[in-house]
Amino acid sequence: MTHFTRRNMMVAGAAALSLPQAAVALSSASASALVDRLVADVNAVISSGKSEAGMIADFAKILDRHADVPTIARYCLGPDGRSASVAQMAAYTPAFANYIAAKYGRRFREFVGGEITVQGAKPIKSWIEVETTVLLRGRSPLQMDWHVSDRSGRHAFFNFIIEGVNMLLTERAEVGAMLDRQRGDLDKLIAEMWAA
Amino acid sequence: MIKMTCRAALSLIVLGACTPAPEGVSVHDPYEETNREAHEFNAAIGGMFGGDDDEVDDGPAIPVEITSKVVNFGDNVSLPGMVVNGILQGNIDNAFQNSARFVLNTTVGLLGFFDPATGLGLAEVETDFGETLSIWGVPEGAYLELPVLGPSTERALAGRIVDMIIGPLEFVGTKEQIEYATIGKIAGRVIKASEVGDTISGVLDDSADSYAALRLIYLQNRRFELGTTLAQDVADPYDDFYGAQ
Numbered sequence: 059m060t061h062f063t064r065r066n067m068m069v070a071g072a073a074a075l076s077l078p079q080a081a082v083a084l085s086s087a088s089a090s091a092l093v094d095r096l097v098a099d100v101n102a103v104i105s106s107g108k109s110e111a112g113m114i115a116d117f118a119k120i121l122d123r124h125a126d127v128p129t130i131a132r133y134c135l136g137p138d139g140r141s142a143s144v145a146q147m148a149a150y151t152p153a154f155a156n157y158i159a160a161k162y163g164r165r166f167r168e169f170v171g172g173e174i175t176v177q178g179a180k181p182i183k184s185w186i187e188v189e190t191t192v193l194l195r196g197r198s199p200l201q202m203d204w205h206v207s208d209r210s211g212r213h214a215f216f217n218f219i220i221e222g223v224n225m226l227l228t229e230r231a232e233v234g235a236m237l238d239r240q241r242g243d244l245d246k247l248i249a250e251m252w253a254a
Numbered sequence: 255m256i257k258m259t260c261r262a263a264l265s266l267i268v269l270g271a272c273t274p275a276p277e278g279v280s281v282h283d284p285y286e287e288t289n290r291e292a293h294e295f296n297a298a299i300g301g302m303f304g305g306d307d308d309e310v311d312d313g314p315a316i317p318v319e320i321t322s323k324v325v326n327f328g329d330n331v332s333l334p335g336m337v338v339n340g341i342l343q344g345n346i347d348n349a350f351q352n353s354a355r356f357v358l359n360t361t362v363g364l365l366g367f368f369d370p371a372t373g374l375g376l377a378e379v380e381t382d383f384g385e386t387l388s389i390w391g392v393p394e395g396a397y398l399e400l401p402v403l404g405p406s407t408e409r410a411l412a413g414r415i416v417d418m419i420i421g422p423l424e425f426v427g428t429k430e431q432i433e434y435a436t437i438g439k440i441a442g443r444v445i446k447a448s449e450v451g452d453t454i455s456g457v458l459d460d461s462a463d464s465y466a467a468l469r470l471i472y473l474q475n476r477r478f479e480l481g482t483t484l485a486q487d488v489a490d491p492y493d494d495f496y497g498a499q
Contacts, residue, residue, distance in 0.1 A: 133491035161460065183490055209492045217489055222478020223471050226489035231470050235463035 084213065086179035089186035089206035092213045096124045096204075097174045097190070104169055114163035118155060126207065126214040127155050133216075133226055134233040142244055149248050157251035158229070171195045174202070184209065185216075192220075280487055281469060282396050289399040293465040296404060323367045328442020329378055330359050330366025331435035336379065338420055342386045348379040366438075380479075383420065384413025388480045397469055405472035 082088050103116045121127055131154035132139050132147070142150065172194045179188045185207040192200040205217040217226045233247075240246040283289065333356040340349030355371040355378060362370050371377075387409050388394070395408025406414070461467040477483045 129491050133489065161457075165457075182488070184492055207492060216491055221475050222483060223474045224487060224489055226491065227474070227487065228467070228470055230489075231466060232461060232463075235461070235466060239462050 082213070084186060084206070084208040086181065086186055086188075088213060089188050089204075090176050090179045092124065092206055092215065093176055093188040093190065093204050096120065096215065097176075099123070100174070104166055104172070110164060110167070113166050114160050117163040117166065118159035121155060121159055124215060126210040126216045127151065127158075129210060129216050130158075130226065130229075131155065134229045135237075136230050136234055138234075138237060138242070138244070146244050146248075150244065150251075153248040153251035154233075157254040160254040169194065280484055281473060282394070283469065284396050285398060289397065289469075290465050292399045292401045293468070295401050296399070297464070299402070324438070325442045326359070326363070326369045327366045328438040328440070329369075330356065330363070331438050332442075333359075333378070335417055335420060336381050339381045339383055339386045339417075340379070342383075343381070343389045345381075348381065351376055351379055382410075382413050383416040384410040385480055387413055388482060394477075394482070397473060399465070399469070405468055407473075407476070410476065 099120045100117075103113055103120065106113070106116070108116065128151050131151045134154065135142070135150065139147065169192075172192060174190050174192050177189045177191055179186050181187075182205070185205050188204045188206060190202045190204065192202050194200070200221050202221075203219040204215045205219075206213060206215050208214075210216075217224065219225065236250060237244070237247050240250065333352050336352045337349045337356070340346070340352060355376040358371045358374070358376065359366045359369055362368075384407075392409055392412075398406045398408060398411060400406055400411070403414075457471075458464040458467055474483070474487065477487070
């Protein structure tokens with residue numbers, strides 16, 4: 059007889075939820091397709107002509123749809139995340155998403171008229187690296203790599219690297235500096251991230 | 255502060271050796287105190303990243319048609335030095351491409367103000383003596399932030415100084431030619447810096463520690479350009495979460 063404990067049901071539920079996505083195995087082709095959809099969404103926001111606040115709100119939705127935000131948020135908090143309570147982590151993740159959307163969304167106007175094209179993809183460790191070229195008006199082309207994984211239960215990017223500058227490593231240092239400035243008080247960091 | 259940086263640079267040249275970077279550390283910054291002073295200075299003069307943090311767009315007052323010509327000219331007079339570096343690196347293909355580019359842009363491109371070479375597949379293969387040193391196996395050395403010149407490393411600074419000496423024009427050019435070339439190089443560099451500067455300055459202005467942010471961005475970008483990105487500079491968040499502790 060099958061005994062459904064709460065834990066078993068949760069595992070089964072999570073598996074069922076992730077089924078439609080996990081049915082497509084992570085490959086260079088599926089990761090490139092994700093980046094294509096992401097680029098299309100980003101281009102739509104850039105050409106929408108919306109206000110900065112509108113663009114930031116749209117960018118937050120794109121992050122939600124295509125990025126593994128909880129993993130990015132946790133990585134950027136670094137070792138300090140280990141001493142955080144469950145409630146603090148639950149409050150920190152959406153605050154971090156707001157901080158990232160505001161920070162990068164504000165730079166969007168610099169990309170008006172720009173174009174991102176997928177050049178190729180290759181597996182690295184447990185993920186796929188999708189290489190793109192960013193063409194901006196009057197500038198040399200930039201290389202931008204996207205790291206796509208299915209470890210969250212769906213295909214999502216968790217990092218991008220612009221001309222060698224790694225978002226995860228750079229943001230982990232930045233979040234560490236922000237936390238230092240708040241004397242290690244995670245609640246104050248969360249408030250600061252909402253104000254971003 | 256400037257004196258100390260110069261002393262660091264001089265001792266480096268005299269010894270001809272850079273401080274080796276310790277294994278497993280992607281940032282080697284023993285001169286952090288002096289570097290931070292230079293960073294304060296650079297931030298104050300606003301040369302590094304736009305001094306005014308309000309939304310005033312002090313951007314291109316000069317039309318892009320003119321600034322692009324200055325950039326072209328500056329790039330063109332830098333090419334002979336890049337050819338020398340290509341040869342020193344044993345990279346004959348790159349040296350040949352930059353030579354062909356120099357000949358074409360200097361003649362058809364009217365002394366380098368126009369850039370017909372890129373359209374013909376002869377894009378600039380950017381290099382410097384810092385890269386030559388890297389290929390020769392000289393370690394990166396300590397991170398430096400120089401007054402006015404901005405972020406660098408011991409190896410990159412040594413390369414910069416040598417680049418100023420080895421440009422072939424310095425041997426064969428007339429005094430006027432050298433002067434125009436030098437002005438062109440500097441003007442081209444200032445315009446390029448202000449283009450990228452808008453993006454970088456925004457990121458740095460918002461940063462909780464703009465010194466550390468610039469250091470990290472510079473080192474990652476420089477290593478990417480030299481193809482010397484360290485293995486530990488790859489972030490694997492899933493390994494941290496699910497893998498071994």
